[in-house]
Amino acid sequence: MFYQMYELNHAALAPMRAYADAMRMTFRNPVNPMSHTSFGRSVAAGFEMFERTTRRYGKPEFGLEQTTLKSGPVSVHEKIVWSKPFCNLIHFERCLPANHPQDPKILVVAPMSGHYATLLRGTVETLLPDAEVYVTDWTDARMVPVSDGRFDLDDYVDYIIEMLHELGPETHVIAVCQPSVPVLAAVALMEEDGDKFAPSSMTLMGGPIDTRINPTGVNELAQAKPLEWFADNVIMQIPWPLPAFTRSVYPGFLQLSGFMTMNLDRHMIAQKDFYLHLVKDDGDSAERHRDFYDEYLAVMDLTAEFYLQTVDTVFIKHSLPKGEMMHRGRKIDTTAIRSVALQTVEGENDDISGLGQTEAAQTICPNIPDAMRQHYVQPKVGHYGVFNGSRFRAEIAPRIIEFARANARADRSSKTAPKLVKGGRSH
Structure with missing residues (x-):
């Protein structure tokens, strides 16, 4: 049921994610006088942080032209x-x-x-x-x-x-x-x-x-646990209505959580720095952060x-x-x-x-x-x-x-x- 709960949680957050994205664009719009203030950039940064934290990252493009x-x-x-x-x-x-x-x-x-x-x-x-x-x-x-x-x-x-x-x-x-x-x-x-x-x-x-x-x-x-432990604890079935409905998989979000936990302090510092870059209107540094995490957070099931x-x-x-x-x-x-x-x-x-x-x-x-x-x-x-x-x-x-x-x-x-x-x- 864990995979189903993950999908339900993602769906339940969709309206809030849409609202956060709309408010981010509102406070980033140059027509809005607030967008030129530290307060306005702080609000926009907060909404962007929420939207990026709760979204599902799709497969990136190679983009090598x-x-x-x-x-x-x-x-x-x-x-x-x-x-x-x-x-x-x-x-x-x-x-x-x-x-x-x-x-x-x-x-x-x-x-x-x-x-x-x-x-x-x-x-x-x-x-x-x-x-x-x-x-x-x-x-x-x-x-x-x-x-x-x-x-x-x-x-x-x-x-x-x-x-x-x-x-x-x-x-x-x-x-x-x-x-x-x-x-x-x-x-x-x-x-x-x-x-x-x-x-x-x-x-x-x-x-x-x-x-x-x-x-x-x-x-x-891997050495500390028997194979049965992995089968019982990390293998889940794909929920409806995904194309692979009922297929047993090792979910990408579990793999990602393991990667993140290994260097949690580094990722926390990166998120804090991203927020500060947005507030300071440091566009280049913020874009580098987006590029890296758009790739890093895009995961697939095995x-x-x-x-x-x-x-x-x-x-x-x-x-x-x-x-x-x-x-x-x-x-x-x-x-x-x-x-x-x-x-x-x-x-x-x-x-x-x-x-x-x-x-x-x-x-x-x-x-x-x-x-x-x-x-x-x-x-x-x-x-x-x-x-x-x-x-x-x-x-x-x-x-x-x-x-x-x-x-x-x-x-x-x-x-x-x-x-x-x-x-x-x-x-």
């Missing part, structure tokens, strides 16, 4: 090139000049962990000048009718394999956080099968490959079967690093990976995937040649900074592009990939 190449700016168009009920594959198609050299083809696998793929907007924007970028746009489970079937971790692995087949040879795959495990599993299956569409390289960023290493608060919670299987496989049993992970009755053998280059990236201050958890992929893939490996630790960044922000743009993204270029299968005979890197230094 242009990128800048060395030859100058070009337009970018979003194009869905593959689709299934729980995911669309988006190609950010660039209008390239005729003489433009071939860039790496990169599949960015966004996390299915509560936020939309647009959380990686900065990642995509940074890669676009140097690569053909494709992104997995996962669908909110509350919008997928029960008639479209289930979706679990096995399906996730199948989706990745199908997308790699769709994109063809010479594809490089990047897994951001949660998909590091299913991407590594998919590559292992493809290598064992001698699949010609196995990617040329894979980059795993801030992923929970082995959560026994430097366990974080998230890891400790299917119950995917969530529970992930918790059990990744965080409780540690199946992949133990060599015990199964995919539809078949054991995942990461030692089968021989021709796919491996790059792992971690943040020094990551409080979601602890330092060393992603690097563990280097250990469980022993048959990848040393010349096709790279590990990098980015100093002074947390989890978010691994795939976004100034240090990602300046330090991490260039390494990803360089690694992809160095590990194009057609060029491996004449090029040497970067050597194994540790401690934030490359050589």
Whole structure:
């Protein structure tokens, strides 16, 4: 009943939210003399705070309409090139000049962990000048009718394999956080099968490959409770009249509450500062706050079967690093990976995937040649900074592009990939 109460509460607040928004516009209207006073701005700020606190944040747009190449700016168009009920594959198609050299083809696998793929907007924007970028746009489970079937971790692995087949040879795959495990599993299956569409390289960023290493608060919670506890306490049914009525899910609002609680003091300070920026009429600072929280507070539901299987496989049993992970009755053998280059990236201050958890992929893939490996630790960044922000743009993204270029299968005979890197230094 908790999900139903959440929806009823949201509906009950709708009239007050509409009134607050109308009053905010009234006190912000330049025709109103009060809008030019500190009192008027304070009232408008209070109403905006109420409206933003009680609204539901919809799926944001990528909004990437242009990128800048060395030859100058070009337009970018979003194009869905593959689709299934729980995911669309988006190609950010660039209008390239005729003489433009071939860039790496990169599949960015966004996390299915509560936020939309647009959380990686900065990642995509940074890669676009140097690569053909494709992104997995996962669908909110509350919008997928029960008639479209289930979706679990096995399906996730199948989706990745199908997308790699769709994109063809010479594809490089990047897994951001949660998909590091299913991407590594998919590559292992493809290598064992001698699949010609196995990617040329894979980059795993801030992923929970082995959560026994430097366990974080998230890891400790998963270890402290049996799987039955999660099934009984965080799994709920979608209420009517949503499209996925009766589907069992892990609600996005529960995931968001967990994220917020981990850094509650920081979020409280941010809300206070936002109010003060509005009162002082500091439009730029207020707009930056809106942009961040419009993205951060937009969450999606996960299917119950995917969530529970992930918790059990990744965080409780540690199946992949133990060599015990199964995919539809078949054991995942990461030692089968021989021709796919491996790059792992971690943040020094990551409080979601602890330092060393992603690097563990280097250990469980022993048959990848040393010349096709790279590990990098980015100093002074947390989890978010691994795939976004100034240090990602300046330090991490260039390494990803360089690694992809160095590990194009057609060029491996004449090029040497970067050597194994540790401690934030490359050589």
